[in-house]
Every structure is written in structure tokens, then in C-alpha cells.
Amino acid sequence: MIKVNNLYHKYKGNDVYAVKDVGFYIDKGEIYGFLGPSGAGKSTVQKILCGILNVQKGNVKYNDTEIKKMKGSFFEKIGVSFEFPNLYEKLTGYENLNFFRGLFKSETEDPNLLLERVGLSDSANKKVKDYSKGMKQRLVFARSIINKPEILFLDEPLSGLDPTTAKNIKNIINEKRKLGTTIFLTTHNMYVADELCDRVAFLNEGEIIASDTPKNLKLKYGTSSIKIEYKTEQKKNDELLFIEKEEDKNRFKEIIDKYEIITLHSGEATLEEIFIKLTGRELI
């Protein structure tokens, strides 16, 4: 469905590549997660994939057709949910959806039904400028699926949502996958990636450092970890240590000897822990 090869991207006035030699494929009906901290290049890749940024080097193909050669009809097939709410603030929620609905020739969803699905039917006639951040996020998500897209790009779709709403959105995403929608999801939330994605890629400083199913990544890179909470003279601290690493082992001994231990937990590695292990960076 989507094939990306040797993708590079550099922003104007910046010598460093924001995206370096990125390559991956996404099958039809698959949810592919891009996992990485802020500034890792996730959104840049998404912008290239959905045609907002030009391909500078490398290639992006949809069903073997270069994105450069895709015409306006390409935009009939995609839906994009941006990280930051980008809505017409002077229009109501309903007017926003209805406007975007009218830009597509293909079959579209009923705005009222979508508003109901994302829990915004009571605020349908309220101007978007009076919406909370979470409400805007839900409306942006609803807008991304108004045209029943074949390919859905979701950038941090659950950020700022309460657990109930987040669960609701996750259900919709899973429904879309079952209907055959191909989904490209970027997030820094390991739980979202673990729960929703068929496969994930870890992106760090513009490069993919690992890519597989969450299960395989855990098998391949995961080692038992210990989360230790201890008390120094002034405050409480916690650290995550991988026992197989010599330095972590020494650090564990040091903490046991020097400080008062509050809690000690061992566990299976999470995607976040694997990311930290591979990059030395946290997913913030």
C-alpha cells in the first residue's frame, strides 16, 4: 500500500537532516506506528506522506505510484488528523465538518453522526473558539474521517483526551482498521502504540532505529527491568535499571547501599523502556 525508501528531508536554513534515510512499508488495513520523542521527525515524515511537504530525496509510493505523480484525487483518499487543532474558530463544530465534507467528491460521513460518535453532539452548534483543547482534538479527529479515507494519518490522536474519550477514539480507529483503512499513527505515547499498532518504528533524530511488531520488539530488545524508588536527604527519586547492563547493576548496588528504598518493582520491558535502552532518550 505505502512504500517509503531512503527518505531524507532538510528544512530551509538548517544543515541537519530532520529525516535521514527513512524507509518502511505499510500494508493495506495495517496500523503502523511511528514512535519517538518530540523533534524526532515523526511529523515531518507524516507531512511528506500526506503531500504537505515535497519529497526532497528518496521516494514515497502509494500502490506503486510515486506521490509526486499523484494528482488531486489522492486527497480524496486520505484523512489527516493533525497534532495541533487547526479548525475554523469562527465556525461551529458542525459547520467545520460540513465545510470539509463539501470539499470531497467521494462519499462522505454525516457530520451529525460523526459529532455524536466523538461525543460532541451537544456542542455541534457552538463556535469552535469556545471548545476546550480536548473537544478540538476530537473534532479534528472527526474531520479526518469525514471522507471515509483509505489512508488515515493520525498525529497524536489521543493527546489531551480523558480516558473515556480516548477509549472511544481508539474504538473508532480499530473499526477503521477492520474496514480496511490503512493507518499511519505518530505518537510519543508508548501505550497508545502498543495497544493500537500492528507494527511500530522507533524514530530518533530523524532515523528509524528499530521497526517490528510490538511483541517482536519486546522479545528482541526487552530485558527485565527494575524500577526503584528511593529517598535521598531532600526528595524522593526513581530510576529504571536494566539488570543485564553492567553500569545499571552497579548503580542498583549503589542505591541499595546509600539510600533508603521506598519501593522496588521488576517487570517486562515496555516499548518506552526499549526505546530508552536503544537511544538513551526518553519519549517526551
Add this chain to the structure above:
Amino acid sequence: MKAFINTLKIDFLIANRNFFFLIIIGVAFGYVLTVNFLVPKELGFQNGGKYFVDNTDIKKPTFYLKISGYSNLLINNEEELYERINSEKNSLGIVFDNNGGELVVQGYESDRMLNNMKASLYAFETSGMNVSENIQVEYLNDFNDKVPFNQKFIPMLMAFDILLISFMFIPVMVFQEKKEGSINAYKVTPAGSIHYMFSKIAVGIVLSAIFSYIFILFTMGANADYLKITFYTVISSIILSNIGLIIAQFYSSISEFVVPFFLVTLMFFLPAVKLFSPSFNFPGIELIPSYPLLIEMDKLVSGETTAFFDLNFWILILEAVVILIITFFLLKKRLLKNR
């Protein structure tokens, strides 16, 4: 077409929610009140200069002016007199000779005012000179005699409001879309640059047309040449909306837009200076889009009938086509990248 109509509907809705229509209607009626009630229909000469040339043999006018303490109003010859009243737009001159005299006026004075002037020369008649009966009137400018002074402001006010409407309101809408990010959402839809561009231009045209019709109807009445007014309003609005769209792409907020806004406004103001002071000129002034608009509106106000498809028409058409092409490609390259 469905996408364009949809974009158009939303742009009009947003313009309405930004109170653009109310502002335009308010400004139009403000201008109507200014022209109809604040600017006088006739320019009085109470404060303007009256200058005299005495070409009579007996020099009685000179005598009367001297004993009345107005010898400073005496000019040596007709050449100097013409020069003086050309430079003072609310002045007039009187040339006395042995057969009567000549009243030299700007051209916009009403018949009533000229008759009053002639009657005031009665003093000279009683002194043995038949001035008031034999006085000729010399018009410095051809204003068709009939145009009230207040209506001479109509071309300038109209050109400026079309400038403000199209060149300011359209960028305001673009800045709003940039700020809220809705422009990025638009980029990933099948609707492209053409829809976006013509929808914004349509808003500019409708706002300008509302202003023009209200302003002209309540100042010039129902008999004005509305076909010509419509054409010049629409074409000027197209050009100015496009200039607004082009410049707005390089800035992200109205505060950043202030400097180019004033520079462009200044440039568009220059033809208005020429309208009131014909000696003001520089190469290419005719190509500034406000120039043909001002000239054509001035002709309409003064009742001058000219061909519809004259040079000004073709200049504006050419400018509109060129600027539409530039706007389209810039939109594709910058604001709506790849679309």
C-alpha cells in the same frame, strides 16, 4: 464546482462573523453623510483670495481698491493672475478693461455663485463703468459647470474604500487561517489553489460592490452609469484582493502586515494627488491600478461620456490577468504548497 461553492459559502460566513459586511455598510453610509452633509456643495470664497488686474485707462478699480485698503490684491498682469489662481484652488480673478471685464474662475463654481459675483461688481458700474453687463467668464478647468463641489470627493473616497476593503480584509482572512492553522487542514483536501483564490476574490468583490452601490446611490442617485461603476469596482477589487493575497503570503499577522500595507496605500494614493493637482506626475503613474479607477470615476461624476472599452479599461484588464496568474502560482508555491 461543489467544492468551490462550499469554499465560497464558508468564506462569506467567516467574513460575516468578522462583521465585514456591517463595517462596509457603516463606512459607506458614513461616506454618504460626509459627502452629502459635511462637504459643502459649493466652495465659498469668503476665505479664498480674489485678485484683480486693472487694464482700464482711468484706473478707477485701482483707486477703489487702494482707498479700501486692498491694494495687495492687485496683480500686475493677466499672466501673473492666472498663475496665482491656478495655485490657489479656492481663489478667483477679475480683469477690468475699458469695455467691462473678465471673471476668471476655477470651473466648479455654480451659476448662482457667478451671478452673485457679477452683482457685487455693481459698485464699479455706478462709477461709470458698465462692468456687470459686459463681464465675460473664463473657466480655468472644465468641470462641466454642473458638478457640485462635494461630489468631487466621490472618486477618491471610492478608490480608497475599494483599496481598504480588498487589500485589508482579504489578508485579514488569510492571517486568521494561518493563526488557527485551518489553512493546513485545507491543504490536505482535494480543493486546490484555484478554489481558494477565487473564493477570497469573490468576498473582496462583493464587499466592494456593496460599498460602491450604497455610496454611489446615495450621493449620485439612480441615474449614474452603474454598468461602468460595476466594472471598475469589480476589476479594481480583483487586482487589490490579489495584491493582498500575494503580500499576505509573506507575513503571518496583521501587525507584520502594517508596513507593506502603508507602502501600498501610499502608492495607491499618488494618483489621487494627480487628480487634484494635474501638474503632479511621474512616469508610469497611469499603471497604478487606482489611477484608471480614479479617472473613470471622475469622468462619471463630471458627466463626461467616454467609450466603455477605452485605454483605462484595457490597462485594468491586463493588470488583472497578470496579477491573477502571479497569485495562482505563488499560492501553489507558498501558501498552499503542492496544491
